[in-house]
Structures are given as structure tokens and as C-alpha cells.
Amino acid sequence: MQSTNSAASPDSGQSGGFRLRFLGANATVTGSRHLVEAGDRRILVDCGLFQGYKPLRLRNWAPFPVDPASIDAVVLTHAHLDHSGYLPRLVRSGFTGRIWCTHATASLCGIMLPDSGRLLEEEAGYANRKGTSKHHPALPLYTEVDANSSLRQLKGVAFDQAFEPAPGVMATLRRQGHILGAAAATLEYQGTRITFSGDLGRPHDPVMLAPVPPADSDWIVTESTYGDRAHPAGSLKEELRDVLRRVLARGGVVVIPAFAVGRAQLLLHVIAQLQAAGDIPSAPMFLNSPMATGVTALYRQYRDLHRLDDAALDTLQRATQVVTSVEQSKALNRRKGPMIIVSASGMATGGRVLHHLIAFAPDPRNAIVLCGFQAGGTRGASIAAGARAVRIYGQDVAINAEVVQLSAASAHADSDEILDWLRVAPRPPRGVFVTHGEPDAADALRVRIERELGWSAHVPEYLECADLLRGAGSQPEAPASSASSQASRTAPVPSS
Numbered sequence: 300m301q302s303t304n305s306a307a308s309p310d311s312g313q314s315g316g317f318r319l320r321f322l323g324a325n326a327t328v329t330g331s332r333h334l335v336e337a338g339d340r341r342i343l344v345d346c347g348l349f350q351g352y353k354p355l356r357l358r359n360w361a362p363f364p365v366d367p368a369s370i371d372a373v374v375l376t377h378a379h380l381d382h383s384g385y386l387p388r389l390v391r392s393g394f395t396g397r398i399w400c401t402h403a404t405a406s407l408c409g410i411m412l413p414d415s416g417r418l419l420e421e422e423a424g425y426a427n428r429k430g431t432s433k434h435h436p437a438l439p440l441y442t443e444v445d446a447n448s449s450l451r452q453l454k455g456v457a458f459d460q461a462f463e464p465a466p467g468v469m470a471t472l473r474r475q476g477h478i479l480g481a482a483a484a485t486l487e488y489q490g491t492r493i494t495f496s497g498d499l500g501r502p503h504d505p506v507m508l509a510p511v512p513p514a515d516s517d518w519i520v521t522e523s524t525y526g527d528r529a530h531p532a533g534s535l536k537e538e539l540r541d542v543l544r545r546v547l548a549r550g551g552v553v554v555i556p557a558f559a560v561g562r563a564q565l566l567l568h569v570i571a572q573l574q575a576a577g578d579i580p581s582a583p584m585f586l587n588s589p590m591a592t593g594v595t596a597l598y599r600q601y602r603d604l605h606r607l608d609d610a611a612l613d614t615l616q617r618a619t620q621v622v623t624s625v626e627q628s629k630a631l632n633r634r635k636g637p638m639i640i641v642s643a644s645g646m647a648t649g650g651r652v653l654h655h656l657i658a659f660a661p662d663p664r665n666a667i668v669l670c671g672f673q674a675g676g677t678r679g680a681s682i683a684a685g686a687r688a689v690r691i692y693g694q695d696v697a698i699n700a701e702v703v704q705l706s707a708a709s710a711h712a713d714s715d716e717i718l719d720w721l722r723v724a725p726r727p728p729r730g731v732f733v734t735h736g737e738p739d740a741a742d743a744l745r746v747r748i749e750r751e752l753g754w755s756a757h758v759p760e761y762l763e764c765a766d767l768l769r770g771a772g773s774q775p776e777a778p779a780s781s782a783s784s785q786a787s788r789t790a791p792v793p794s795s
């Protein structure tokens with residue numbers, strides 16, 4: 300499957316037609332931004348921050364590829380910052396439309412975006428005080444005030460309820476597991492439908508419900524974070540029990556970088572259960588996040604979106620000491636083990652966990668427990684790969700602590716689970732765009748989709764453009780081993 304490649308100037312697109320421009324999450328798992336152009340309307344599906352390698356991070360600072368004022372609406376699949384974290388900047392740059400998402404995603408954004416602004420300000424302030432930035436003064440990408448003003452444009456909708464983000468374009472959001480409120484987004488224009496997987500959760504996650512099958516679609520844009528991997532069968536409880544027993548028994552500190560929303564609650568839940576059963580030595584457990592209390596309250600508010608009952612939430616809360624202020628956060632670094640600290644960000648790209656790494660990573664008695672995907676170019680990826688030191692705020696921090704990567708803590712479907720989700724689509728789509736994966740993962744998934752489902756699949760590049768109306772009727776491009784005659788008749792996006 301090829302697509303009309305117009306990487307030159309995204310802002311020079313003609314009006315009319317139904318097109319998709321890839322403005323992020325290409326060859327990376329961060330910066331999800333997909334621009335749908337329907338006639339003369341523009342809808343942005345997800346509006347994420349780039350993280351990881353420097354050329355990617357610099358895209359956060361570059362002008363947005365199209366004028367934000369020309370975008371009619373944003374549709375969000377979920378609240379994670381690599382899907383929502385650019386919103387305050389988009390609004391500050393002139394976007395005035397609505398931001399459509401599920402109610403739970405709106406609630407989470409209400410907590411996460413101001414927190415993101417606050418952290419960006421804290422980091423810029425720290426860099427200025429310590430003189431560790433090349434920029435004088437170092438400025439935050441956006442502030443807490445910017446984030447709060449962007450929230451006024453949020454518009455919550457129910458799962459499966461049709462809405463019209465722009466005249467002539469209908470949309471629905473369907474449950475994807477992953478985190479509270481996470482959805483796949485389907486957009487329809489002139490009878491052609493495209494579904495964006497967002498981040499696909501796991502069918503048997505201990506906390507989140509299983510994703511529902513994709514909507515009937517002409518095109519599917521799927522994530523591919525683990526497109527080249529199968530999650531091992533082991534249980535998270537056993538993995539955590541082993542490392543916590545070992546490290547707490549020797550008086551060590553266990554530092555767990557974790558997304559404050561989603562993975563943190565899963566870890567706290569499992570650790571609280573281990574403590575309650577006496578399976579691990581008793582030790583205080585801290586959740587260092589200003590968002591923690593608000594997020595736990597959302598688990599109680601949206602109880603139909605996850606598997607934790609009141610008793611499990613009570614156990615979790617009793618076992619966890621929540622740290623909110625900067626002073627308390629600093630005091631933790633002077634404390635001795637044994638203890639457990641869960642703190643964001645999950646890939647150690649920023650946030651308070653950096654200060655805990657400075658304090659605890661040099662001591663071999665301690666442990667760093669990584670629990671999610673570590674994108675290339677992040678400190679988390681370096682630590683996972685066995686780096687002896689990582690650079691934090693201009694200093695080299697020795698990594699002498701034991702490093703453990705949990706394999707059963709992922710919030711993302713693995714390769715088999717993504718294929719299982721695609722397979723239950725009501726009909727084969729005309730084509731699948733494989734995004735939100737590093738190059739090997741995206742390409743491995745593309746190959747499996749072509750070989751095992753017999754569907755046309757393509758890994759788009761940054762700023763590539765695909766024509767969604769002209770697909771039907773042009774020359775078919777038969778997949779290597781087409782299992783479906785319908786799929787081989789269906790047309791890939793023609794090249795121009």
C-alpha cells in the first residue's frame with residue numbers, strides 16, 4: 300500500500316476530499332497527531348507531546364505543521380501526554396475549537412494537563428537555578444495557566460455516542476481498555492470511515508476492561524508499540540514479589556518510574572495485595588505525585604470502566620502514602636530504605652522521579668524497576684540497556700542500583716493481541732496504517748497484517764498524506780500472501 304506522499308508542505312494542501320496527514324507517532328511511540336482533512340474542514344485526532352530522541356523533542360518547539368487556527372476540532376483517544384500533552388501549546392498558538400473526548404478522558408486531562416504545565420515550569424525553574432540549560436532563561440513549553448485555559452475547550456461525550464466534531468463529519472469513541480476513558484476514534488465523511496486505534500489495551504489486564512472490537516471501517520490506523528513482541532506469560536504479581544522481597548530484605552529503596560495514571564494504580568494495587576498477604580517484607584510505599592489523590596477519586600467515579608472494586612481501592616489507599624508537595628518529595632530523598640517509591644515519568648524523561656534517581660541510583664543496595672515501554676532516546680531506555688550512568692540536569696548519575704524490567708506490566712496489547720483485535724473487525728478494511736511504533740515494531744506488524752490477515756498495510760512516514768476517498772477502484776496491490784480475495788480486490792491508496 301502506498302500513499303500520496305506530500306511531505307513538502309502540509310499547509311499547502313488543496314481543499315476537498317478526505318485525507319489523512321501523519322503529523323506524529325511515525326517511527327516513534329510518542330507525538331501522536333493525525334490530521335484528518337474532510338472537504339475544507341480539519342480535525343486533529345490526538346495532540347501529543349514528542350519524547351525521546353532530541354530531533355523528536357525539538358518538534359514540540361517547532362511551529363505546528365498546519366496553522367492551529369485552521370483546525371476545526373480535536374478528537375482525543377485518551378489522556379496520556381503522548382496523545383494529549385501538546386494541547387495547551389496548540390491552544391496558545393491559536394486553536395479555538397472544541398476538544399472532543401470521553402468523559403473520563405476529560406476528567407483525567409483536567410488533572411494531567413495542569414500537572415504537566417506545572418512540571419514543565421518546575422523543570423525550567425530548576426534548570427535556571429542550576430544553570431544547566433543552554434537557553435537563558437530556560438522557558439517551559441507551556442505553563443499551568445496555559446493548561447488550565449485549554450481545558451475550557453474540552454467536550455466530554457459518552458462511549459458509543461455519535462457526535463459531529465465538524466459539519467459533515469460524524470465520530471464515535473469505543474472502549475479500548477488501556478487507561479480510564481481510553482477509546483478508539485472512528486470518523487466518517489461522505490460514507491467513508493476511518494478508525495484510529497489510539498493505544499490498544501490488553502484483553503486480560505488486571506485493572507482495565509478488555510478493548511471492544513473495531514468499528515466497521517474502510518481504513519484502520521493502528522498502534523504498534525509491541526508490534527514485534529509477545530508479552531511473556533508470567534504474572535506481574537510474581538515478578539514484583541521476587542524483586543521486592545530481595546531488595547526490601549537488604550534494606551534497599553525500590554524506585555519505580557511509572558506513568559502516574561494507569562500503571563501507577565496497577566502497581567500499587569498489586570503491591571498492596573502482596574503486602575496484605577504477607578508475601579513481601581513490610582515497608583512504606585510512597586506515591587509521589589500531586590495528581591495521585593485526584594486520580595484515585597476518578598477510579599471511584601468511573602467504576603464501570605475498570606475491574607477494581609471498593610475493597611481493592613480501599614486496600615490500595617491504605618497501603619499508599621501520597622506525597623504531593625515539593626518539600627515532601629525532597630524529604631523522601633533523605634530517607635533510608637527499605638521503602639518503595641512510585642513516581643512519574645515512566646520513561647524518566649522528566650518529573651520528580653529524576654530527583655529520586657539522583658538520590659538512589661548510585662547505591663547498589665537499591666533497585667530501579669522499569670514497568671512500561673521505554674522509548675528510544677529516553678533515560679529509561681538507556682537504563683534498561685544497562686547504561687552505567689545517565690545524565691540528569693547536567694550531571695552524570697551513576698547507575699549502580701539493580702535494574703529490573705517488568706515484562707508483565709504493559710498497558711499495551713502485544714503483537715498477537717493487536718492482530719486479534721484487527722481480526723474481529725466486521726469486515727476487512729481497504730488498508731491499515733501502522734503507526735505508534737519504533738521502526739522494527741511497526742514493520743514487523745505490517746508484515747504480519749499482510750501475511751496473516753491478507754490485508755493491505757503501510758507504515759507511513761512523518762508528514763505523509765493519504766487520500767482516503769480515492770482508494771477504491773485503483774489498481775490493487777496484492778499482499779504477499781493474500782488470504783482474503785476481498786482484501787486483494789480492495790485498493791491501496793494510489794500514489795500520485
Ligand SMILES: [Zn+2]
Pocket residue numbers: 377379382477498
Ligand atoms: Zn497511552
